[in-house]
Amino acid sequence: MELRQLRYLRTIAQEASFTRAAERSFVSQSALSQQMQALEQEVGTRLLDRSKRGVHLTAAGTILVEHADRMLLELEQATVAIRELEGLQRGELRIGVVQTVNDYLMPGLVARFAASHPRVRLTIEESATDAIERRLGRGELQLGVGFLPASDPDIETEPLFEEELALVVRDDHHLVGERSVPVRSLDGLPMVMLSDTFCTRRLWEENARLAGAQPRVTMELNTVNGILAVVERTGLTTVLPHRTLAAGRAQRLVALELRDPTPSRTVGLLWRRDHHRCAATRAFMEVARDRPVGLRGH
Numbered sequence: 001m002e003l004r005q006l007r008y009l010r011t012i013a014q015e016a017s018f019t020r021a022a023e024r025s026f027v028s029q030s031a032l033s034q035q036m037q038a039l040e041q042e043v044g045t046r047l048l049d050r051s052k053r054g055v056h057l058t059a060a061g062t063i064l065v066e067h068a069d070r071m072l073l074e075l076e077q078a079t080v081a082i083r084e085l086e087g088l089q090r091g092e093l094r095i096g097v098v099q100t101v102n103d104y105l106m107p108g109l110v111a112r113f114a115a116s117h118p119r120v121r122l123t124i125e126e127s128a129t130d131a132i133e134r135r136l137g138r139g140e141l142q143l144g145v146g147f148l149p150a151s152d153p154d155i156e157t158e159p160l161f162e163e164e165l166a167l168v169v170r171d172d173h174h175l176v177g178e179r180s181v182p183v184r185s186l187d188g189l190p191m192v193m194l195s196d197t198f199c200t201r202r203l204w205e206e207n208a209r210l211a212g213a214q215p216r217v218t219m220e221l222n223t224v225n226g227i228l229a230v231v232e233r234t235g236l237t238t239v240l241p242h243r244t245l246a247a248g249r250a251q252r253l254v255a256l257e258l259r260d261p262t263p264s265r266t267v268g269l270l271w272r273r274d275h276h277r278c279a280a281t282r283a284f285m286e287v288a289r290d291r292p293v294g295l296r297g298h
Contacts, residue, residue, distance in 0.1 A: 005036070005038070006071070006072065007068075008025055009064065010072075012048065013056075013061070016056060043060070043064065046058050047061035069139075072139075073139040080142075093281060095145065096143075096146070097127070098127070098147065100224060102126050103224050103244060105145070109287050109288055117283060129146035136271060136272045136275070137154060142275070142277070142278065146270055159266050159267075160288060161266075161267055162266055164257075165242065165258060165264070166239070166240065166241070166244075166258060167181050167255070168228070168255050169253070169256060173235065175256060180259045183259070184211040186213050187215065190237070191238055192217070192219040192220070193217050193220055193239065200240065204239045204263055207258075219236065227240065228240075228253060
């Protein structure tokens with residue numbers, strides 16, 4: 001049984017396709033099939049079921065992949081620990097970040113980290129908090145930046161600051177000039193919002209419900225930049241983190257404070273409790289803790 005065979009099996013399970021798994025593994029489909037046949041012969045049972053709907057693990061295949069995941073994770077951690085012997089002269093750090101926070105927080109943190117550790121390869125991937133937790137658990141990420149508390153008890157967290165949502169409007173909107181806007185007053189207001197797969201949307205709807213308001217969502221997009229462009233061009237309103245406009249990307253937009261209640265949540269660091277935190281991970285955590293004054297909290 002070879003490591004590459006276990007990696008191939010795991011990739012086939014993830015892709016549910018020999019063709020896509022072969023492309024992802026940079027081998028031919030015939031070579032991949034031969035490796036799986038050899039692996040099945042060695043363990044003495046079928047590991048994969050092939051049908052018109054795709055390729056799926058058998059019960060035996062599921063057991064083998066579960067053990068392979070743990071073994072490959074241990075090997076990866078060993079590799080990271082060995083690289084650490086060279087300090088921060090090389091290596092790779094993969095961080096998952098929720099989209100809304102990525103927009104205003106990560107550019108500054110990434111620039112400061114890269115200036116101090118230019119030979120560490122840094123990969124930032126946008127994802128939802130629950131997906132970040134899952135990928136931390138599988139060892140695909142070393143660190144996450146998302147919303148607390150974590151839903152997985154195996155994920156350890158550290159709070160960084162409180163993030164407040166605000167009403168974002170065009171500078172000619174009739175609410176511009178108000179010091180703050182009661183959530184209840186937005187009942188029936190036409191809005192463009194992130195889809196309900198985003199924590200931002202769910203948090204906003206819960207606060208609107210508590211205030212007895214039912215804003216009218218007339219359009220949904222899945223990117224912050226797209227929503228800001230729509231607000232600027234159409235005059236619709238939206239609710240996004242107050243700091244979203246800090247970068248000055250939309251010149252005609254204004255963020256107004258929401259009250260009664262003010263939607264807010266805790267942004268923090270997430271990592272797997274039993275996962276080795278390499279020097280690069282610890283260094284990035286220090287950069288995150290030493291963020292600008294306007295983003296400090298707790």
